[in-house]
Amino acid sequence: MSAHQITLRFLAEPSDVNFGGNVFGGSVMKWIDHAGYSCAANWSHSYCVTAYVGGIRFLKPIRIGDLVELKAELMHTGTTSMHISVSVYARDPKSDTERFTTHCILVFVAVDSEGNPSQVPTFVPETAQGHRLNNYARKMIDLRKRMQDEASSFLDEMEAQANTD
Template identity: 80%
Template structure:
Protein backbone atom coordinates (compact mmCIF):
# COMPACT_ATOMS: atom_id res chain seq x y z
CA UNK A 1 0.00 0.00 0.00
CA UNK A 2 1.38 3.46 -0.86
CA UNK A 3 2.63 5.61 2.02
CA UNK A 4 -0.12 8.20 1.41
CA UNK A 5 -2.98 5.72 1.94
CA UNK A 6 -4.18 3.59 4.84
CA UNK A 7 -7.06 1.15 5.30
CA UNK A 8 -8.52 0.16 8.68
CA UNK A 9 -10.98 -2.74 9.05
CA UNK A 10 -12.94 -4.04 12.05
CA UNK A 11 -16.38 -5.26 13.07
CA UNK A 12 -18.99 -2.80 14.39
CA UNK A 13 -19.69 -3.85 17.98
CA UNK A 14 -22.84 -3.76 20.13
CA UNK A 15 -21.28 -0.99 22.24
CA UNK A 16 -21.40 1.24 19.11
CA UNK A 17 -25.21 1.06 18.75
CA UNK A 18 -27.59 4.02 19.13
CA UNK A 19 -31.22 3.92 20.24
CA UNK A 20 -32.30 3.26 16.65
CA UNK A 21 -30.26 0.06 16.48
CA UNK A 22 -27.60 1.45 14.14
CA UNK A 23 -24.04 2.64 14.83
CA UNK A 24 -23.76 6.06 16.53
CA UNK A 25 -22.67 8.86 14.19
CA UNK A 26 -20.22 9.85 16.94
CA UNK A 27 -18.60 6.41 16.78
CA UNK A 28 -18.19 6.78 13.03
CA UNK A 29 -16.66 10.23 13.52
CA UNK A 30 -14.19 8.77 16.04
CA UNK A 31 -13.22 6.03 13.57
CA UNK A 32 -12.76 8.63 10.83
CA UNK A 33 -10.45 10.65 13.10
CA UNK A 34 -8.43 7.49 13.88
CA UNK A 35 -8.05 6.64 10.19
CA UNK A 36 -7.17 10.23 9.30
CA UNK A 37 -4.60 10.44 12.11
CA UNK A 38 -3.03 7.14 11.07
CA UNK A 39 -2.68 8.35 7.49
CA UNK A 40 -1.29 11.76 8.53
CA UNK A 41 1.18 10.32 11.05
CA UNK A 42 2.30 7.70 8.53
CA UNK A 43 2.99 10.40 5.93
CA UNK A 44 4.63 12.97 8.21
CA UNK A 45 6.35 10.59 10.65
CA UNK A 46 5.17 13.00 13.35
CA UNK A 47 2.50 13.29 15.98
CA UNK A 48 -0.44 15.10 14.38
CA UNK A 49 -3.43 17.03 15.69
CA UNK A 50 -6.82 17.39 14.05
CA UNK A 51 -7.22 20.98 12.87
CA UNK A 52 -10.42 20.70 10.83
CA UNK A 53 -13.19 18.24 10.10
CA UNK A 54 -15.59 19.18 7.37
CA UNK A 55 -18.20 18.03 4.96
CA UNK A 56 -19.01 14.84 6.80
CA UNK A 57 -21.79 13.03 4.98
CA UNK A 58 -23.69 10.15 6.55
CA UNK A 59 -25.14 8.41 3.50
CA UNK A 60 -26.20 4.98 4.81
CA UNK A 61 -26.34 3.41 8.27
CA UNK A 62 -23.84 0.90 9.61
CA UNK A 63 -25.30 -2.13 11.37
CA UNK A 64 -23.88 -3.93 14.36
CA UNK A 65 -21.78 -6.84 13.12
CA UNK A 66 -20.94 -5.13 9.82
CA UNK A 67 -17.36 -5.28 8.63
CA UNK A 68 -16.39 -1.60 8.54
CA UNK A 69 -13.62 -0.39 6.23
CA UNK A 70 -12.16 3.12 6.43
CA UNK A 71 -10.00 4.21 3.50
CA UNK A 72 -7.92 7.27 4.27
CA UNK A 73 -5.76 8.97 1.68
CA UNK A 74 -3.63 12.06 1.65
CA UNK A 75 -4.95 14.50 -0.94
CA UNK A 76 -3.02 17.73 -0.30
CA UNK A 77 -0.18 19.09 1.82
CA UNK A 78 0.69 22.55 3.00
CA UNK A 79 3.85 23.44 4.92
CA UNK A 80 2.68 21.78 8.14
CA UNK A 81 -0.80 20.54 7.23
CA UNK A 82 -2.21 17.50 5.50
CA UNK A 83 -5.67 17.15 3.97
CA UNK A 84 -6.98 13.61 4.32
CA UNK A 85 -10.01 12.14 2.56
CA UNK A 86 -11.71 9.34 4.51
CA UNK A 87 -14.33 7.10 2.92
CA UNK A 88 -16.24 4.58 5.02
CA UNK A 89 -17.73 1.34 3.69
CA UNK A 90 -19.68 -1.37 5.51
CA UNK A 91 -20.87 -4.85 4.63
CA UNK A 92 -22.09 -8.05 6.14
CA UNK A 93 -18.86 -10.07 6.55
CA UNK A 94 -20.55 -13.03 4.81
CA UNK A 95 -21.18 -10.90 1.71
CA UNK A 96 -19.09 -9.03 -0.84
CA UNK A 97 -21.73 -6.28 -1.18
CA UNK A 98 -20.13 -3.22 0.45
CA UNK A 99 -22.12 -0.01 1.02
CA UNK A 100 -20.51 3.43 0.82
CA UNK A 101 -21.75 4.89 4.12
CA UNK A 102 -19.82 8.02 5.01
CA UNK A 103 -17.27 10.50 3.68
CA UNK A 104 -15.28 13.28 5.29
CA UNK A 105 -12.32 15.59 4.71
CA UNK A 106 -9.98 16.26 7.63
CA UNK A 107 -6.99 18.53 8.05
CA UNK A 108 -4.18 17.48 10.37
CA UNK A 109 -1.17 19.51 11.46
CA UNK A 110 2.10 17.79 12.29
CA UNK A 111 3.62 18.98 15.58
CA UNK A 112 7.06 18.66 17.15
CA UNK A 113 7.89 17.59 20.72
CA UNK A 114 7.03 21.08 22.01
CA UNK A 115 3.65 21.08 20.27
CA UNK A 116 4.67 23.57 17.56
CA UNK A 117 3.72 22.99 13.91
CA UNK A 118 6.34 20.92 12.10
CA UNK A 119 6.99 20.76 8.38
CA UNK A 120 5.66 17.80 6.39
CA UNK A 121 6.92 16.22 3.19
CA UNK A 122 5.27 17.64 0.09
CA UNK A 123 2.69 15.48 -1.67
CA UNK A 124 2.66 15.36 -5.46
CA UNK A 125 -0.40 13.67 -6.96
CA UNK A 126 0.70 10.92 -9.34
CA UNK A 127 -2.61 9.67 -10.75
CA UNK A 128 -5.68 11.27 -12.28
CA UNK A 129 -7.65 10.25 -9.18
CA UNK A 130 -5.18 11.90 -6.80
CA UNK A 131 -5.02 15.04 -8.99
CA UNK A 132 -8.82 15.35 -8.84
CA UNK A 133 -8.74 14.97 -5.05
CA UNK A 134 -5.92 17.51 -4.79
CA UNK A 135 -7.96 20.00 -6.86
CA UNK A 136 -10.95 19.31 -4.60
CA UNK A 137 -8.82 19.99 -1.49
CA UNK A 138 -7.67 23.31 -2.93
CA UNK A 139 -11.29 24.32 -3.62
CA UNK A 140 -12.19 23.37 -0.04
CA UNK A 141 -9.34 25.57 1.27
CA UNK A 142 -10.82 28.52 -0.62
CA UNK A 143 -14.35 27.77 0.62
CA UNK A 144 -13.15 27.46 4.24
CA UNK A 145 -11.40 30.82 3.95
CA UNK A 146 -14.58 32.42 2.59
CA UNK A 147 -16.61 30.88 5.42
CA UNK A 148 -14.07 32.08 7.98
CA UNK A 149 -14.22 35.62 6.55
CA UNK A 150 -18.04 35.56 6.66
CA UNK A 151 -18.08 34.23 10.23
CA UNK A 152 -15.57 36.87 11.38
CA UNK A 153 -17.67 39.66 9.86
CA UNK A 154 -20.84 38.26 11.46
CA UNK A 155 -19.20 37.87 14.87
CA UNK A 156 -17.90 41.45 14.65
CA UNK A 157 -21.47 42.64 14.05
CA UNK A 158 -22.68 40.66 17.08
CA UNK A 159 -19.96 42.20 19.19
CA UNK A 160 -20.91 45.72 18.10
CA UNK A 161 -24.61 45.05 18.75
CA UNK A 162 -24.12 43.37 22.14
CA UNK A 163 -25.64 45.10 25.17
CA UNK A 164 -23.45 46.54 27.82
Protein backbone atom coordinates in the same frame (compact mmCIF):
# COMPACT_ATOMS: atom_id res chain seq x y z
CA MET B 1 1.64 -0.08 1.18
CA SER B 2 1.62 3.48 -0.09
CA ALA B 3 2.68 6.22 2.33
CA HIS B 4 -0.22 8.47 1.31
CA GLN B 5 -3.12 6.10 1.99
CA ILE B 6 -4.19 3.63 4.63
CA THR B 7 -7.07 1.20 5.13
CA LEU B 8 -8.49 0.09 8.49
CA ARG B 9 -10.86 -2.90 8.77
CA PHE B 10 -12.77 -4.30 11.74
CA LEU B 11 -16.19 -5.59 12.79
CA ALA B 12 -18.77 -3.20 14.24
CA GLU B 13 -19.37 -4.34 17.82
CA PRO B 14 -22.47 -4.37 20.05
CA SER B 15 -20.93 -1.59 22.18
CA ASP B 16 -21.14 0.69 19.10
CA VAL B 17 -24.94 0.40 18.75
CA ASN B 18 -27.46 3.20 19.27
CA PHE B 19 -31.10 2.79 20.31
CA GLY B 20 -32.13 2.35 16.68
CA GLY B 21 -29.93 -0.73 16.29
CA ASN B 22 -27.28 0.94 14.13
CA VAL B 23 -23.80 2.23 14.92
CA PHE B 24 -23.65 5.59 16.71
CA GLY B 25 -22.61 8.48 14.46
CA GLY B 26 -20.12 9.42 17.19
CA SER B 27 -18.47 6.00 16.90
CA VAL B 28 -18.13 6.47 13.14
CA MET B 29 -16.62 9.93 13.72
CA LYS B 30 -14.09 8.42 16.15
CA TRP B 31 -13.13 5.77 13.59
CA ILE B 32 -12.75 8.46 10.91
CA ASP B 33 -10.42 10.44 13.19
CA HIS B 34 -8.34 7.31 13.86
CA ALA B 35 -8.03 6.53 10.14
CA GLY B 36 -7.20 10.15 9.32
CA TYR B 37 -4.60 10.30 12.09
CA SER B 38 -3.01 7.04 10.90
CA CYS B 39 -2.71 8.40 7.36
CA ALA B 40 -1.35 11.79 8.49
CA ALA B 41 1.18 10.29 10.93
CA ASN B 42 2.27 7.73 8.34
CA TRP B 43 2.89 10.50 5.79
CA SER B 44 4.57 13.01 8.10
CA HIS B 45 6.35 10.59 10.45
CA SER B 46 5.18 12.92 13.23
CA TYR B 47 2.56 13.14 15.91
CA CYS B 48 -0.43 14.98 14.40
CA VAL B 49 -3.39 16.85 15.82
CA THR B 50 -6.81 17.21 14.25
CA ALA B 51 -7.27 20.83 13.16
CA TYR B 52 -10.49 20.58 11.15
CA VAL B 53 -13.28 18.13 10.44
CA GLY B 54 -15.79 19.05 7.78
CA GLY B 55 -18.29 17.89 5.27
CA ILE B 56 -19.13 14.68 7.11
CA ARG B 57 -21.91 12.87 5.30
CA PHE B 58 -23.76 9.92 6.82
CA LEU B 59 -25.20 8.20 3.74
CA LYS B 60 -26.22 4.73 4.94
CA PRO B 61 -26.32 3.04 8.35
CA ILE B 62 -23.73 0.61 9.64
CA ARG B 63 -25.15 -2.41 11.45
CA ILE B 64 -23.66 -4.35 14.31
CA GLY B 65 -21.56 -7.20 12.94
CA ASP B 66 -20.83 -5.41 9.67
CA LEU B 67 -17.28 -5.52 8.38
CA VAL B 68 -16.30 -1.84 8.37
CA GLU B 69 -13.58 -0.49 6.08
CA LEU B 70 -12.17 3.03 6.34
CA LYS B 71 -10.04 4.26 3.45
CA ALA B 72 -7.97 7.33 4.31
CA GLU B 73 -6.11 9.11 1.53
CA LEU B 74 -3.89 12.18 1.52
CA MET B 75 -5.40 14.93 -0.65
CA HIS B 76 -3.14 17.94 -0.18
CA THR B 77 -0.30 19.20 1.99
CA GLY B 78 0.53 22.67 3.20
CA THR B 79 3.69 23.57 5.08
CA THR B 80 2.59 21.82 8.28
CA SER B 81 -0.91 20.58 7.42
CA MET B 82 -2.36 17.59 5.62
CA HIS B 83 -5.85 17.28 4.13
CA ILE B 84 -7.14 13.72 4.39
CA SER B 85 -10.20 12.18 2.70
CA VAL B 86 -11.80 9.33 4.64
CA SER B 87 -14.43 7.10 3.04
CA VAL B 88 -16.28 4.49 5.09
CA TYR B 89 -17.73 1.29 3.66
CA ALA B 90 -19.64 -1.53 5.36
CA ARG B 91 -20.90 -4.96 4.43
CA ASP B 92 -22.18 -8.13 5.96
CA PRO B 93 -19.03 -10.29 6.19
CA LYS B 94 -20.98 -13.16 4.60
CA SER B 95 -21.70 -11.01 1.52
CA ASP B 96 -19.68 -9.25 -1.17
CA THR B 97 -22.11 -6.32 -1.39
CA GLU B 98 -20.36 -3.25 0.00
CA ARG B 99 -22.22 -0.05 1.03
CA PHE B 100 -20.63 3.42 0.89
CA THR B 101 -21.81 4.73 4.27
CA THR B 102 -19.90 7.87 5.23
CA HIS B 103 -17.41 10.41 3.92
CA CYS B 104 -15.43 13.16 5.61
CA ILE B 105 -12.54 15.57 5.03
CA LEU B 106 -10.08 16.20 7.86
CA VAL B 107 -7.09 18.49 8.28
CA PHE B 108 -4.23 17.41 10.52
CA VAL B 109 -1.21 19.43 11.61
CA ALA B 110 2.10 17.72 12.34
CA VAL B 111 3.63 18.84 15.63
CA ASP B 112 7.04 18.41 17.24
CA SER B 113 7.77 17.26 20.80
CA GLU B 114 7.06 20.79 22.07
CA GLY B 115 3.65 20.88 20.39
CA ASN B 116 4.73 23.35 17.71
CA PRO B 117 3.72 22.83 14.08
CA SER B 118 6.41 21.03 12.10
CA GLN B 119 7.00 20.83 8.37
CA VAL B 120 5.57 17.90 6.41
CA PRO B 121 6.78 16.41 3.14
CA THR B 122 5.08 17.86 0.06
CA PHE B 123 2.47 15.63 -1.54
CA VAL B 124 2.57 15.50 -5.33
CA PRO B 125 -0.38 13.54 -6.74
CA GLU B 126 0.53 10.96 -9.37
CA THR B 127 -2.87 9.58 -10.39
CA ALA B 128 -6.04 11.07 -11.82
CA GLN B 129 -7.77 10.35 -8.48
CA GLY B 130 -4.93 12.05 -6.61
CA HIS B 131 -5.21 15.15 -8.81
CA ARG B 132 -9.00 15.20 -8.35
CA LEU B 133 -8.66 15.02 -4.56
CA ASN B 134 -5.90 17.65 -4.56
CA ASN B 135 -8.05 20.07 -6.60
CA TYR B 136 -11.03 19.43 -4.33
CA ALA B 137 -8.91 20.16 -1.23
CA ARG B 138 -7.76 23.47 -2.76
CA LYS B 139 -11.39 24.45 -3.41
CA MET B 140 -12.29 23.58 0.18
CA ILE B 141 -9.39 25.71 1.48
CA ASP B 142 -10.76 28.70 -0.47
CA LEU B 143 -14.30 28.03 0.74
CA ARG B 144 -13.21 27.76 4.41
CA LYS B 145 -11.32 31.05 4.07
CA ARG B 146 -14.41 32.81 2.70
CA MET B 147 -16.56 31.31 5.47
CA GLN B 148 -14.07 32.47 8.15
CA ASP B 149 -14.01 35.97 6.65
CA GLU B 150 -17.82 36.10 6.61
CA ALA B 151 -18.07 34.84 10.19
CA SER B 152 -15.50 37.41 11.38
CA SER B 153 -17.40 40.20 9.62
CA PHE B 154 -20.68 39.08 11.18
CA LEU B 155 -19.16 38.84 14.66
CA ASP B 156 -17.62 42.31 14.28
CA GLU B 157 -21.07 43.66 13.39
CA MET B 158 -22.64 41.89 16.38
CA GLU B 159 -19.97 43.29 18.71
CA ALA B 160 -20.41 46.82 17.35
CA GLN B 161 -24.19 46.55 17.76
CA ALA B 162 -23.81 45.27 21.33
CA ASN B 163 -21.57 48.23 22.18
CA THR B 164 -24.19 50.71 20.93
CA ASP B 165 -27.09 49.17 22.87
